Amino acid sequence: MKNVYDVIVIGAGPAGMASALTAREKGSSVLIIEREDRPGGILNQCIHDGFGLVKFNEKLTGPEYADRYVRWIDEAGIEILTSTFLLELIKDEDEFRMKLVSAEKGVFSLRGKAVVVSTGCRERSDRQIFIHGDRPAGIFTAGQAQAFINRMGYMPGRRAVILGSGDIGLIMARRLTLEGAEVEGVYEIQSRPSGLQRNISQCLNDFSIPLHLGRTVSRVIGKGRIEAVEVVSVDERMNPVKGTEAIVPCDCLILSVGLIPEIDILKDLPVVKDGKTGGIVTDDRMESPQVPGLFSCGNAHHVYDLVDYVSESGEIAGSAASEFAREAAI
Amino acid sequence: MKNMTCIVCPKGCSLQIEEKESGFEVRGALCPRGERYALQEMTDPRRTLQTTIRTAIPGCRRAAVRTSKEVPLGEIFSYMDAIKGVILEEKKECGSVLARGLCGSDVDLILTERLY
Amino acid sequence: MNKLKKVTKELAKLGLGGDVQASEFRKSVRLTGHVGSWDEKVAAGFAAANRGYKGVLNDITVEGVGEEKIYRYDPGDRDLEGRYFDVLIIGGGIIGCATARELARYDISIAILEKEEDLAMQTSSRNDGMIHPGFAAHPGSKKAHYNILGNRMYTKWAEELGFELKRPGSLVLFPSRLEKYLVPLMKMRARKNGVDGHYRYISRKKVFEMEPNVTEDQQGAFFLPSAGIISPYKATIAMAENALQNGADVFLNCFVESFEMDGGRIASVRIGRGTVKCGAVINCAGNFADIIAELADDRFFSLHGRKGTECILDRNTGLTQHSILSMPRLIQRKSKTKGGGVVPCIEGNILLGPTAEEQPWREDFSTDRGHFQELLQKLDLNTKLSGSSVITYFSGIRPASWEEDFIIEPSERVANLVHGAAIQSPGVASAPAIAVDLAKMTVDILSKDKTVEEKTGFNPRRTVSYHQIETVEERREMVGKNPLYGNIICRCETISEQEIRDVLRGPIPVNSLDGVKRRIRAGAGRCHGGFCTPKIMEIISDELGIPMVEITRKGDSSPVLSGEAK
Numbered sequence A: 001m002k003n004v005y006d007v008i009v010i011g012a013g014p015a016g017m018a019s020a021l022t023a024r025e026k027g028s029s030v031l032i033i034e035r036e037d038r039p040g041g042i043l044n045q046c047i048h049d050g051f052g053l054v055k056f057n058e059k060l061t062g063p064e065y066a067d068r069y070v071r072w073i074d075e076a077g078i079e080i081l082t083s084t085f086l087l088e089l090i091k092d093e094d095e096f097r098m099k100l101v102s103a104e105k106g107v108f109s110l111r112g113k114a115v116v117v118s119t120g121c122r123e124r125s126d127r128q129i130f131i132h133g134d135r136p137a138g139i140f141t142a143g144q145a146q147a148f149i150n151r152m153g154y155m156p157g158r159r160a161v162i163l164g165s166g167d168i169g170l171i172m173a174r175r176l177t178l179e180g181a182e183v184e185g186v187y188e189i190q191s192r193p194s195g196l197q198r199n200i201s202q203c204l205n206d207f208s209i210p211l212h213l214g215r216t217v218s219r220v221i222g223k224g225r226i227e228a229v230e231v232v233s234v235d236e237r238m239n240p241v242k243g244t245e246a247i248v249p250c251d252c253l254i255l256s257v258g259l260i261p262e263i264d265i266l267k268d269l270p271v272v273k274d275g276k277t278g279g280i281v282t283d284d285r286m287e288s289p290q291v292p293g294l295f296s297c298g299n300a301h302h303v304y305d306l307v308d309y310v311s312e313s314g315e316i317a318g319s320a321a322s323e324f325a326r327e328a329a330i
Numbered sequence B: 001m002k003n004m005t006c007i008v009c010p011k012g013c014s015l016q017i018e019e020k021e022s023g024f025e026v027r028g029a030l031c032p033r034g035e036r037y038a039l040q041e042m043t044d045p046r047r048t049l050q051t052t053i054r055t056a057i058p059g060c061r062r063a064a065v066r067t068s069k070e071v072p073l074g075e076i077f078s079y080m081d082a083i084k085g086v087i088l089e090e091k092k093e094c095g096s097v098l099a100r101g102l103c104g105s106d107v108d109l110i111l112t113e114r115l116y
Numbered sequence C: 001m002n003k004l005k006k007v008t009k010e011l012a013k014l015g016l017g018g019d020v021q022a023s024e025f026r027k028s029v030r031l032t033g034h035v036g037s038w039d040e041k042v043a044a045g046f047a048a049a050n051r052g053y054k055g056v057l058n059d060i061t062v063e064g065v066g067e068e069k070i071y072r073y074d075p076g077d078r079d080l081e082g083r084y085f086d087v088l089i090i091g092g093g094i095i096g097c098a099t100a101r102e103l104a105r106y107d108i109s110i111a112i113l114e115k116e117e118d119l120a121m122q123t124s125s126r127n128d129g130m131i132h133p134g135f136a137a138h139p140g141s142k143k144a145h146y147n148i149l150g151n152r153m154y155t156k157w158a159e160e161l162g163f164e165l166k167r168p169g170s171l172v173l174f175p176s177r178l179e180k181y182l183v184p185l186m187k188m189r190a191r192k193n194g195v196d197g198h199y200r201y202i203s204r205k206k207v208f209e210m211e212p213n214v215t216e217d218q219q220g221a222f223f224l225p226s227a228g229i230i231s232p233y234k235a236t237i238a239m240a241e242n243a244l245q246n247g248a249d250v251f252l253n254c255f256v257e258s259f260e261m262d263g264g265r266i267a268s269v270r271i272g273r274g275t276v277k278c279g280a281v282i283n284c285a286g287n288f289a290d291i292i293a294e295l296a297d298d299r300f301f302s303l304h305g306r307k308g309t310e311c312i313l314d315r316n317t318g319l320t321q322h323s324i325l326s327m328p329r330l331i332q333r334k335s336k337t338k339g340g341g342v343v344p345c346i347e348g349n350i351l352l353g354p355t356a357e358e359q360p361w362r363e364d365f366s367t368d369r370g371h372f373q374e375l376l377q378k379l380d381l382n383t384k385l386s387g388s389s390v391i392t393y394f395s396g397i398r399p400a401s402w403e404e405d406f407i408i409e410p411s412e413r414v415a416n417l418v419h420g421a422a423i424q425s426p427g428v429a430s431a432p433a434i435a436v437d438l439a440k441m442t443v444d445i446l447s448k449d450k451t452v453e454e455k456t457g458f459n460p461r462r463t464v465s466y467h468q469i470e471t472v473e474e475r476r477e478m479v480g481k482n483p484l485y486g487n488i489i490c491r492c493e494t495i496s497e498q499e500i501r502d503v504l505r506g507p508i509p510v511n512s513l514d515g516v517k518r519r520i521r522a523g524a525g526r527c528h529g530g531f532c533t534p535k536i537m538e539i540i541s542d543e544l545g546i547p548m549v550e551i552t553r554k555g556d557s558s559p560v561l562s563g564e565a566k
């Protein structure tokens, strides 16, 4: 391993891997940093199919889609540092400097001419959508429930209420049902579901799971472990309508209420946050106008609903980052 | 007439299916795959099943798998039971066949992840 | 009978003359009867307070308010059966733990009995963590006395026990010019109470120099530089750990259910895990202190739970403000914030709080929309804050007596019982001073039967066995010692596997997610454990040999998972 690279990619999800491949193809020296013990990002836990329909015209599962990219990364001889955590990222003159840590290497430094941020996103939690009532165990975000079931083989509950009709929530409704749990229903505060229609069809309708639109969870009940939720209808201004409350017994509440780009590592750089997407402002080459040489792609840029477009954004960022590094060298 | 959402691709076209004497007539599909899906759905709805199985590999409690073909929607839980009986004894390549002829059909079980 | 007539008259004034009866019980006044609302019961309680009685026993029943089921968990063993301790402290909140630490100076055996699965699970982890300057308390009250002393003592306690203390000072903001005329009165009160530091009036211009982000309409402020902040639960745990290191014991999951009395003394304390004999008992049971008094047939006060909701903002918000901001109590505009303020916490987050709501329950820590919305109005004081930075909210319950003052005294009826009760705000700020007195009173009791001497080996400094690594340099050093300090588990707070393992090996047993979170902030960041919860659970499982499905969020009744998948 060197300690200077043309392009350093942070995050080895589909966006990061695609950008690394493109930058490598264009002749740059590339290093990928990944904090998990393996590349693939969120795809590793998305064992359902529906990935790659646009790009490969195939119906792959998440891990299969990831596997394809990991093979290409191997073939291209691109280095990935897994189980490595970025502690600090600053720009010094015309170079990026970072401090990282891993159990294997301890604290160490790297320098890069260009940096691609492909750190994905995180889920909104119960506190961020202001759920009230008790604070028992048994409240999960959909992604967390997905990790428990798919990666670790544990059940978050046996009788679930799902709040929010995002795709991950819908997919988890099916997954829980297949694993023998009961799903009491999916509650969505808006008058229309936020997930794809095909997921309503194949995840809910196939298993007769009810979708309640214009209804939300108003209160959580249960001291130790969750025992029930109170649900209520809302008016056009999203205020609860008195008299429409109902108590739904359950032993877990799963939230699928939105994703937020994960860009905390950029806190020491003068990037501008895009109020709408939650990511940073970039030009159409995915570069930050405030921090030349800094590129952002995938869900760290804005939340995409299809991985195919995530990979595409990675290719754009990788290509531009490679060009930037080449110009910087001259 | 029956309405359904095509699940073949992310476009998710709304399909209308009408039973005519000559057979089913499908409207709303942007491509022929949608028509095929609708016909299949009217006669014998099928789905590819993805789930996990237990493994004997240290540090890896579950591995992701799918069926090699679509299986009848109505029998999905029988397939789940059959699949959950399979245990992955050792590391294999992503794409390996782990079991053949699930539930007496010609459907196989495929490993869908790279094991580390 | 003059006092009783007065109470009866006051009740009649409230229109409760027919429904509520007052009678005398020992040296206290007792209210009985039945009313339609909780507010009426509260009004009656206050009407009877400070009329010359030792306390108010408010036994009025309220329509629709039933019994509360109190949480208790018995692990099922009888390990404590027949054991003896010189002192049993009931309650592992900040008062109980501070007192244990003070008593650990003496050559006696001490045990804290706490009903929850960890220390500081109730009021002591559900507050602002403010070390008040001692200005707000009524001159001459116990609150004022202990607050001033406690505030002073914190500097030394923080240093010895190794918990963080900052003194950012508190700015009482003046929303109009009128308040400026109150400054002489404020100064007089501060002087009367004995507030430390150069408290003073601050001009509008100076306010904006100190706090560029406060809202424009502030016309000046009263500044109290001795106001401080700590993490109340870390401090509580640090006090207990130091007590432990000096020979005291902590027993968790020990619900005190009754006493065995013998000739006006408590002979032993009954808990699920056995009957424990004792020399003396200290009642530090927070919201349950009146129940404990009753168990010893020493009922002379009753508590009413005043709930307060608080809200915590993202960690980076702390950079927008230096001092604690609040509004003067006298002139708080009705619709606006009532009490409390905007507090830059020790960990860098901003805390808004608290609200104040009289309600019937002792441990109902639920939150509701109404009080949460009320809280968000406090955002108005700092222009850089917004609702989108909220990362969490919670509530606590103040154990208030009707006299609204602390009860710190030896029992008049039970020879070996001491009360540290009704410790509402500023209980955290007062804790070290309260502890000194409670310890003294207890030693006096023990001294009647034997000589109690100071220990020679007492070490006031806590041995710190775990902590959160804050800087890159420190991390470099620690990874050099153990590579697992380089395996980062909690992303938002940058906490490694070994930091978590250190917590699990700490002096007081920890085996839940919240227990870990209370000691180092693993899982307490923006993502709320979204990513790291499964990993922290795996570490707990591995380190302590607990199966994953048995790991809890906060003790026995709160398993995280419901079992294995197929």
Ligand SMILES: Cc1cc2nc3c(=O)[nH]c(=O)nc-3n(C[C@H](O)[C@H](O)[C@H](O)COP(=O)(O)OP(=O)(O)OC[C@H]3O[C@@H](n4cnc5c(N)ncnc54)[C@H](O)[C@@H]3O)c2cc1C
Residues within 6 Å of the ligand: A010, A011, A012, A013, A014, A015, A016, A033, A034, A035, A036, A039, A040, A041, A042, A043, A046, A048, A049, A050, A051, A052, A084, A085, A086, A118, A119, A120, A121, A143, A146, A167, A168, A171, A262, A265, A297, A298, A299, A300, A304, A305, A306, A307, A308, A310
């Ligand atoms: C549950 C779920 C279901 C989905 N289902 C579908 C579907 O059916 N079809 C479809 O097309 N799309 C689907 N998507 C969308 C698509 O999979 C994602 O948008 C895509 O995987 C995001 O890729 P990414 O590379 O941007 O982020 P991620 O896959 O999240 O990768 C980010 C990587 O960055 C790493 N990282 C983050 N911060 C750091 C740091 N500081 N240092 C080092 N490494 C870091 C992370 O560990 C992670 O590996 C789904 C998404 C989710 C979450």
Ligand SMILES: Cc1cc2nc3c(=O)[nH]c(=O)nc-3n(C[C@H](O)[C@H](O)[C@H](O)COP(=O)(O)OP(=O)(O)OC[C@H]3O[C@@H](n4cnc5c(N)ncnc54)[C@H](O)[C@@H]3O)c2cc1C
Residues within 6 Å of the ligand: C090, C091, C092, C093, C094, C095, C096, C113, C114, C115, C116, C119, C120, C121, C122, C123, C124, C125, C126, C127, C128, C129, C130, C131, C132, C254, C255, C256, C257, C284, C285, C286, C287, C288, C289, C306, C307, C308, C309, C310, C354, C355, C395, C396, C397, C398, C423, C424, C425, C426, C427, C428, C429, C430
């Ligand atoms: C919202 C809010 C904000 C506040 N802000 C501040 C502030 O900024 N500064 C300040 O100085 N003060 C503040 N306070 C007050 C302060 O929190 C309390 O005064 C202090 O925590 C009381 O400590 P304690 O040890 O008496 O009670 P607790 O912490 O409640 O401890 C009592 C313990 O006894 C245990 N117990 C009860 N019954 C039994 C039994 N039968 N057997 C065994 N164990 C039992 C309980 O489980 C509990 O752990 C605030 C209070 C609230 C509610």
Ligand code: SF4
Residues within 6 Å of the ligand: B006, B007, B008, B009, B010, B011, B012, B013, B028, B029, B030, B031, B032, B033, B034, B035
């Ligand atoms: S009909 Fe064709 S285009 Fe439309 S959803 Fe189906 S496969 Fe996609």
